[in-house]
Structure formats: structure tokens, C-alpha cells
Amino acid sequence: MIEFKDVTFVHQNGVRALDSVSLEVGKGETVAVVGENGAGKTTLVKHVTGLLKPKSGKVLVDGVDTRETSTAQLSRKVGVAFQNPDHQLFSESVEKEMAFALRNFGFPPELVEKRVSWGLELFGLEEYRESSPLVLSGGEKKRLTLACILAWDPEVIILDEPTVGQDAIQKEKLAGTIRLLTSTGKTVVVVSHDIEFLWPIQPRVIVMKGGRILGDGMAAELMLRKDVLDSARVAQPQLVTFFEGLSRRPKATFADPLEVRRWAGGNR
Amino acid sequence: MMWLSGGFVFRRGTSVYHRLDPRVKLLISLLMFSVTLMVQALYQLAMVISVMVAVAAVATVLRRVARTMLLTASFSGFIFAINLLATGNLASSALYAVRFVAIVVSTSLFFITTSPDELEQVMKTFRLPRDVVFAFVTAVRFIPVMMLDTLQIMDAQKSRGLELEKGNLLKRVRNMVPILIPLVVNSVIRSGELAEAMESRAYGAVPKPTSLVKYRARPVDKAVTVLAILLFALTAYSFYFLLPAHFP
Ligand SMILES: Nc1ncnc2c1ncn2[C@@H]1O[C@H](COP(=O)(O)OP(=O)(O)OP(=O)(O)O)[C@@H](O)[C@H]1O
Ligand SMILES: [Mg+2]
Numbered sequence: 001m002i003e004f005k006d007v008t009f010v011h012q013n014g015v016r017a018l019d020s021v022s023l024e025v026g027k028g029e030t031v032a033v034v035g036e037n038g039a040g041k042t043t044l045v046k047h048v049t050g051l052l053k054p055k056s057g058k059v060l061v062d063g064v065d066t067r068e069t070s071t072a073q074l075s076r077k078v079g080v081a082f083q084n085p086d087h088q089l090f091s092e093s094v095e096k097e098m099a100f101a102l103r104n105f106g107f108p109p110e111l112v113e114k115r116v117s118w119g120l121e122l123f124g125l126e127e128y129r130e131s132s133p134l135v136l137s138g139g140e141k142k143r144l145t146l147a148c149i150l151a152w153d154p155e156v157i158i159l160d161e162p163t164v165g166q167d168a169i170q171k172e173k174l175a176g177t178i179r180l181l182t183s184t185g186k187t188v189v190v191v192s193h194d195i196e197f198l199w200p201i202q203p204r205v206i207v208m209k210g211g212r213i214l215g216d217g218m219a220a221e222l223m224l225r226k227d228v229l230d231s232a233r234v235a236q237p238q239l240v241t242f243f244e245g246l247s248r249r250p251k252a253t254f255a256d257p258l259e260v261r262r263w264a265g266g267n268r
Numbered sequence: 269m270m271w272l273s274g275g276f277v278f279r280r281g282t283s284v285y286h287r288l289d290p291r292v293k294l295l296i297s298l299l300m301f302s303v304t305l306m307v308q309a310l311y312q313l314a315m316v317i318s319v320m321v322a323v324a325a326v327a328t329v330l331r332r333v334a335r336t337m338l339l340t341a342s343f344s345g346f347i348f349a350i351n352l353l354a355t356g357n358l359a360s361s362a363l364y365a366v367r368f369v370a371i372v373v374s375t376s377l378f379f380i381t382t383s384p385d386e387l388e389q390v391m392k393t394f395r396l397p398r399d400v401v402f403a404f405v406t407a408v409r410f411i412p413v414m415m416l417d418t419l420q421i422m423d424a425q426k427s428r429g430l431e432l433e434k435g436n437l438l439k440r441v442r443n444m445v446p447i448l449i450p451l452v453v454n455s456v457i458r459s460g461e462l463a464e465a466m467e468s469r470a471y472g473a474v475p476k477p478t479s480l481v482k483y484r485a486r487p488v489d490k491a492v493t494v495l496a497i498l499l500f501a502l503t504a505y506s507f508y509f510l511l512p513a514h515f516p
Binding site for chain 1: 417420421423424425426427428429430431445446449450453454457
């Protein structure tokens, strides 16, 4: 679905934000991108919708080279919710805010109405339908931007830091929504620093640092790689640390720290 | 926007020119500015511009200045056309058009080599009220931030299917709404937050706060000042009394 072929990108100020990144994300996969601040995660995301074009190499989305199409066209397939909600909310009402993209894509009015109601309910925002999106709280704004993206039902959904400012319940709901999306065959990419949020989702994890991919694998395995996690400044999920500690005790209950995989599976 | 960022936003530099006392840089730019207004003929303007280019070369910002000139030239073309239509005088229309470029370059040379901190010091030496200085300098400091904001807002809206480069003029103007509203809202939010943050860090607590840096003119600064004034006087004199107003 998404394919990066040896992609390098250098910002105007000379920062090499992506350094020969090669990557393939299949249809229906759930992928988490983690890594320290400035690792190049947002830059990676912007390449998927063609907002940034690679300096060298190629990005293919559903077989289409991002250089040969426009962001508006790509975004019908790829919905990105960016980090900062204040960078996109502008309408008079929450409802209109959600309808904006749908109108841009030419959805018929009845469908717009239906999708908006569905999104507001999914993210617990019905009571704000008529209010201005600018007066919502930080966490609510963030949820609204997620609702805005899901509203047009893109094939690929990319969430940049979706948990910022969300309380525990909202985070859990969000994790549920991501699982729901995965179960309906969507490709989901989540950029996040919140390892505890990602762990129960058990995604494929891509660890980035300095524009490079340091590690790529299923959460249950990659989260045991202390070397990779430390060098990318990613915290290990507490559950993993706990079971690793247990397995190192003389009368270990677990012969192998990899046993944690079974636990991860059973812990959903 | 590229014009604004290339022509007026400070970027760190280490050239001799960057290290001059900011007041001297201001003086040089003011003198160059005044000379462009005294110019009587196109060839004199060419002389003035070559001095500016030389200054830009010393300040190692030649490429930025060249780009600013190119971008300004499109505005100038407009000025030229209007003047030509109004007066029918080719020479004077060209003079106005090129003069505009020169004015922009002289101002730009000051702003791209003077950091906001230096700007603050300059304004303080003129004994402007502290709040005015602070407001002005903060505005200058936030130009690059706002430009970054604009880019990110454009990215976000394009990802929601907004096509900026499509449709007729009216449509294009309407397309700016989703960009401008978040930009303005962000700026308002930010200025409110900035005010609160400044107050909680005791801005305005004492009438006369101390400064971290005190500027003192070094011998180089004094020498450059004298040189600049001499050159200015000489140029002004020759433009009015020695050189013909029309190239023979
Ligand atoms: N518009 C820009 N102009 C110049 N440099 C940029 C720009 N955007 C990002 N960078 C630089 O590129 C690098 C990668 O930035 P990016 O935003 O992709 O990081 P990130 O992994 O998303 O970080 P964070 O976790 O803080 O969101 C950083 O060093 C950053 O300073
Ligand atoms: Mg980021």
C-alpha cells in the first residue's frame, strides 16, 4: 500500500530529515512509528500524502508515485491527522469543520450529513455539533481533527501524535477505534511517543532516529531490543520490563523473556 | 512570502558586516536609502546599486540579496507599467521602478544582518518606550514563526482535499479562508500566551530593568561610520553638482 524506496529528504536549512529510508507497509497493516523528537517521523508522514517529495528515491502509494499526482488527490486515499489541531480548525461550527473535506471531495449532501453524525458520535463530540471548534478544549480539538479525517473513510489513516492531551478513557477509546479500523481492512499508521498506548494495540513498530530506520518488527519482539530502544530514546513498555525482570530471577517462571509475547497476545 | 523570508528575515552570520555595531549597520542602510532618493538618473542609480551589491558581498549575503532583487523586480515591473501609462516618460518610469528595487535592498541589508536582539538595542539607544520596543522586536521575531505556521496550515488543509491552485480568482481568494483563519487565531492565542508568560516572568516589574549586553562602539565601528558618512557626502555632492543628470 505504501512503499518507500531509498528515500532521502533534506530540509531547506540542510537538515537531513530522511536518510535512505526503505519501507513497505501492506494493506491492512497497523504500524506505529516511534523515535525521539526530530527523528523525522512527521517528515516521513508528509511524504505519504505528497506534501513533501523525496530529494532522491521514490514513494509509491497504492502503486502511484507521489511525484506524479497532487496532495488533494492522494488525500482521498490517505487521511492524515497532523500533530497540531490549531493548524487546521477554522469553521464556524464543529459540524462544518467535519464537512469541509467531504465537500472538497464532492460527497453528496445526505452522505455528508451521515458521515458527520457518525464521526461526532464515534469521538463523543455530539454535544458540540453547533459550537465553534475554536472554543473546544485541547483534547477535544485533537479528537475533532481525528473525526475530520475518518469522516471521508480513507484507505490509509495516518495519525500524528493522536494521544496528546487525551485522558485515560479517551486513549482507551482511541485504541479501540484503531483496532476497529484495522478489523475493517484499513491501513493505519500511528506516530506516537506513548508506548503504553501502543503496546496493547500490538502493532508493527518502526523505530526511527536521525532520519534512519533503526528497527522494524512486531511490538512484542522489538520491545525486547533494549539496544534499539535506548539509542532511539524510546521507553520500554512497563509490562515488558516487568516480565523481563521476572524471567531473570533464579526460579524464573518464564524460561525465555520472549514468553512475554504470549502474554501480550493474551492480555488484550 | 518567499520575498519576505529571503529579504527581511535575519539569519545568523559571521561576516565582518554582521559583527558591526547594529547602529552602524542602521546608519549605512539609512544613508544608502537616502542616496537612492537623491539619484537623478538611471546610471547614478546603477552606481548606488553596485555599492549595495558590494556591501552585500562583504556581508556574504549576495545570493539572498540577488534573489530579493529578482523577486522585487516583479513589483517593479508593475510600478514601471503604471508610471509609463500615467506619464509616458520612459526614463523616469524606469528610474522609479529601479529605485524601488534599490530601496528594498537597502532596507533588506539591515534586517537580514541584524538579529532581533541587536534591533532591540538599537531601538533602546533611541530611548523609545520599552513597551514599543518590545512589541516591535517581538513582531519581527515572530515573522519566521508565522511563516512556518502558514506552511503547516497549508499542509494540513491540502491533506483535507483543499486545492489552492485551482479555480477562478474568486475561488482562489475563498480558498485562502481555511489558511488565514487558523493563522490569525494562532497568532491571537500565541500573543495572549506570550503576554501571560512575560508577566509571570516579571516583565514590567521594575521601571528600569538592567540589560545583559551593553553595546560599545569599537574602533572598527567608528572607522566604518566615518567612511560611510564621507562616501555619502561625496556621492550626494557629485550627484547634485558634478555628474550630469542625463548620461551624455
Ligand atoms: N519545515 C522545516 N524546515 C526545516 N527543518 C525542518 C522542518 N521541519 C522539520 N525540520 C527538521 O527535520 C527534522 C525532522 O523533523 P520531524 O518534524 O520530522 O521530526 P519528528 O520525528 O516528527 O519530531 P517530533 O517527535 O518532535 O514531532 C528535525 O531535525 C527538524 O528540525
Ligand atoms: Mg512530529
